[in-house]
Amino acid sequence: MLCMMIICDRYKRPRSHTYLSHLEKKQLSLNDPRLSSAPSPAKWKRKIDSPVVENAMSDFIDKILKDFVVDLWYSEITPDKEFPDQIHAIIMDVLAEISARLKEINLVDLLTRDLVDLVGEHLELFRRNQAAIGVDVMKTLSSEERDDRLKFHLLNSKELHPALISPE
Numbered sequence: 001m002l003c004m005m006i007i008c009d010r011y012k013r014p015r016s017h018t019y020l021s022h023l024e025k026k027q028l029s030l031n032d033p034r035l036s037s038a039p040s041p042a043k044w045k046r047k048i049d050s051p052v053v054e055n056a057m058s059d060f061i062d063k064i065l066k067d068f069v070v071d072l073w074y075s076e077i078t079p080d081k082e083f084p085d086q087i088h089a090i091i092m093d094v095l096a097e098i099s100a101r102l103k104e105i106n107l108v109d110l111l112t113r114d115l116v117d118l119v120g121e122h123l124e125l126f127r128r129n130q131a132a133i134g135v136d137v138m139k140t141l142s143s144e145e146r147d148d149r150l151k152f153h154l155l156n157s158k159e160l161h162p163a164l165i166s167p168e
Contacts, residue, residue: 044089044096053099061091129153 048054065084074084130138133149141149154160 044093047096047100057095058088058092061088061095125159126150129157129159132157 045054048057065088069087070084129150133153138146138149151160151164155165
């Protein structure tokens with residue numbers, strides 16, 4: 001009898017696949033860490049690597065969330081505390097990433113080369129446009145009128161930054 005069962009098992013027809021049976025292999029368990037939307041605290045703490053800074057940032061974010069989210073409107077909607085905790089974790093992860101990127105910046109190059117070049121380009125652009133408008137005219141204008149003239153001239157010469165162009 002046992003031999004017959006083994007033979008029958010060997011020649012069993014394969015289980016038919018349903019339309020969605022391929023998803024069974026892809027379904028995550030409830031304990032899967034990929035289901036957690038909040039970054040792990042160790043991840044952002046490694047990026048900051050300073051307990052004093054971590055505590056200051058965490059306290060600051062706690063106060064902002066308490067004053068502008070939880071006390072202002074969120075507590076009236078629901079008593080759930082998970083959302084503010086997740087927002088706190090996400091903000092800490094973002095700040096940790098910014099901190100890690102700031103650590104990679106060569107501050108000497110930034111201050112002595114890049115920043116000096118940027119200021120020099122800005123001054124050259126201002127002087128060129130001031131000369132096109134007229135130095136004597138610029139001296140007689142109020143600061144608002146001078147800004148309007150410069151903006152108009154920069155717009156016509158296509159040198160005005162797109163953020164300063166009104167859609168109207």
